[in-house]
Amino acid sequence: MSKKQFFKKIIIGSSILTAVCFAQQSFVYAADIPTIEPGTLLIGSDMTYPPYIYLEDGTPSGFEVDFMNAVAEHMGLEAEYVDTRFAQLIVGLRSNRYDVIASLLYITPERAEVIDYVPHTQTGSSILTASNYAESPQEPRDLCGMRVSSIQGASWVPKLTKVSDEHCTPNGLDEIDIREFATAPEATQAILAGAVEAQFADAAVAQLAVENTGDALKITSEELIYPIPVGLGVNSSNSEIKEAITSAIENMKETGEYDEILSAYNLSAPDPDEVEAALSNN
Secondary structure, eight states: OOHHHHHHHHHHHHHHHHHHHHHHHHHHHHHHSOOSBTTEEEEEEOTEETTTEEEETTEEESHHHHHHHHHHHHHTOEEEEEEOOGGGHHHHHHTTSOSEEEEEEEOOHHHHTTSEEEEEEEEEEEEEEETTOSOOOOSGGGGTTOEEEEETTOTHHHHHHHHIIIIIGGGTOOOOEEEEESSHHHHHHHHHTTSOSEEEEEHHHHHHHHHHTTTSEEEOOOSOEEEEEEEEEEOTTOHHHHHHHHHHHHHHHHHTHHHHHHHHTTOBOOOHHHHHHHHHTO
């Protein structure tokens, strides 16, 4: 046997051994994570919210799916999605229907009282109207006297209510008539049907709504409203899951997967100061 053949044999053997060791480590790591179903990471998501998470030909798709598939792989687990309407996601998590929420879950102090967060991206909101609507509301204060649609349970609903109570009514203006819908597409349809004058939505969701409806809709707000970090939700009592997900994300950052996935959806990493401000309601 030549030296070249000898060293080639050593290299191949070492590669196989490394792969076997990695597989064994992944198996042990996965076995140590207290998931509801062994070997599986159950993920609660409202799959009606493109481009973040939605069903495409019956298959979960979007940012949260790409992200969580990578997270689960780094944890040595198989990702499985549980389609749940947004307003019931936290209830389902606390009832142990799934291990983690991945559904554009804004970080708020109210939610942090009942669940733990693993911050993973950052977004904000926009205002939509019909293209032929005469008004062009730029900020929440401009919505006084308007009927405004929103996905049910969104973090901005209490903020809009506060604007209505503290700005609209005291200044002799009609309140903001907030109408909540089970899904974002239903909230958009309310504009098209003339049931509301405006929609308050996540910025990426608003942009997609404009693209999907041709010239029927327009985004009237020029700046991101209520910039807010987004996190994965886990039960406060399951610190092992939180630690394992956090570790998986750190691994994704080292491999470059983290930046690659966020860039594909024009999203950015959460600002630690923004996370702290969101949790303290500042």
